[in-house]
Amino acid sequence: MPVSSCQRVFYRHHFSVRDYDLSATLNSGQTFRWTLVGEGWEGVVDGRFVRLSGDLSGITAETVEPVGPWDWLADYLQVQVDYAAVVAALPRDAVFQAARAYCHGLRLLRQAPWECLASFILSSTKQIGQISRVIEALCEQYGEPVRMPPGRKQRHSFPTADRLAPCSERELRGCGMGFRAPYLQAAARAVSAGQLDLESIRRLDLPSARRVLTGLKGVGPKIADCVLLFAYGFDGAFPVDVWVHKALQRYFFADRPMTPRQRLHFSQTHFGPMAGYAQQYLFHYIRRPIK
DNA sequence: TTCCAGGTATTAC
């Protein structure tokens, strides 16, 4: 229902969900377009401005336009997930005993495949803050403006593959993405030309899906697993970046050197069917601010 | 100034 206050009109919906740490979830490196404004998080999902605020009873969402059913956002937020079952499937070692406490309510989102793929192509050897800047520049340049509440800076949808496919490498570099420009361009062209069907990946098993994504230039095992975990919901995907590598080395290998082969074997055997959640816990846990 | 960032492709042993 519409809610008026002064000149503002928001359409509101409340998702009743427990054990959901909205801030940790939106701020844990799986998505790059949310910003904290006052008490809430504001971003663009499916081409719409969305404001989210979390409390003990759940999540309140606000938009500036009526949106009909809220399934699209429920799916994005993954509010239906049996979180107790996820937590129960995490390892029972000493590391996760501590990580469980610190990361309680940390969730995985279900993002749009193209946005997720493109975003992580742009992520390699960049700090999270810089990834956000590059993505925002790309959206401003090539996305469509979205309707905003009064007083907010204009924001834009994430540009489609069709919109990016005709761009030159030079144009893309203008958004600050450096050597990643040809990778993004090639991916956009593959999707736009129909050579890469992102929807069909949903029906593959994890190894096959990995092979499809790593077939793209600039997409290796880490980026592929990010997309499989954050966009497609492959709970067994286990992206290993510098932070997760550090966590594995410190917490499970006593800071001793660890060969890629040892790391792979350990990560495939220790974390179980919810390895992807375990990975997100490790990432969030090892990056915690030092007290 | 120098170093490094949610990696990957290329080249060298």
Added chain:
DNA sequence: GTAATACATGGA
């Protein structure tokens, strides 16, 4: 097969 190196850009 496994180990170095280059790669753009900008913030710390």
